Amino acid sequence: MTVSISLIKYKYSSKLVEQWRNLGVKVILDEPLISLYRYLTKKVDIAMVTSMVLYLPQSILLPQMPVVMSNGPVRNVLLIPCKKERTVKDTVRLWSTPQSRSGLTLALWYLSYIGFKKIKLLSNKEDADLCLYIGDYARELSYLVEGSIDLGREWFQLTKSPFIYAITVGWKLLRLPFRGYMWKEIIVTSLNDRIYEILENQLEILRNYWYKISLLPDGILGLLLRSA
Structure with a gap:
């Protein structure tokens, strides 16, 4: 069975796209909100999405899969x-x-x-x-x-802490091999215990500032939101 994954289509994703396509993974490149839409509507097996999705109870964070972070300036x-x-x-x-x-x-x-x-x-x-x-x-x-x-x-x-912008989630525990890397100021690395602690602390600090994620609908409205 071919694994499908939605990745955020920014330049920092290019090395990850190359690695996974070489493994035969079906990689779809999306804007961040559309990647989230594909995940929440179960249109892909795995998705790279905003770290804020962890405020939603249905999120399944995938260990040893990519997170996107910075140690200071990010420019993005x-x-x-x-x-x-x-x-x-x-x-x-x-x-x-x-x-x-x-x-x-x-x-x-x-x-x-x-x-x-x-x-x-x-x-x-x-x-x-x-x-x-x-x-x-x-x-x-x-x-x-x-x-x-x-x-x-x-x-x-x-x-005095890094910020984690994006994480990898899925509807079942899957792991795809990849090599971490740095692109400009952006770090793409795997979710381990240390990164998870940083993420937990980040979510606690931002809990009162979370802007609720809305689910994009199917049909014409969903298509309009895709092109926004």
Whole structure:
């Protein structure tokens, strides 16, 4: 039986894709939210998804399978100032790319930590004070936009701990061999006891900031969300 897996289609996944396709694994490359959708609707055997999925009781974390993390700056999770001035000092208006779950939860924690008492999530980035970007586009912006905030760096400076962005989950205990590697600032390594302890601590810190993951439906609406 061919194993199917959904991986997040960012550049850091390229070595993992190559390794598993060479083993005959059916690898599907998706945006983060679609990878999560495929997992929750059981359309794939294994998926790389946001680490925030572990707040859902049906999640099955796979030991010795890949996690994506950074020890400090990551460049793939970025807050960008959208406006030069805010009218209310203790309130911030935040727009987030729809694909982000780990990044959005991290942003909510960070903004609360630095003193914002109210965070308004907006659907229109034109009205936002800060915009959250993730992935390869965020990496490009990190070199171009002055005043951008690398949330991987901020997390590490404030907690002295790595941040785990993505994990591998499945509906049954499967293990596929792979070689860990580092891509730019991003570490792709296997889930072991040490990494699991880091992940547990991270989830505890972020518990009150988790932005609930919604299940994408089948049909036309699901197709629309796929292309968002």
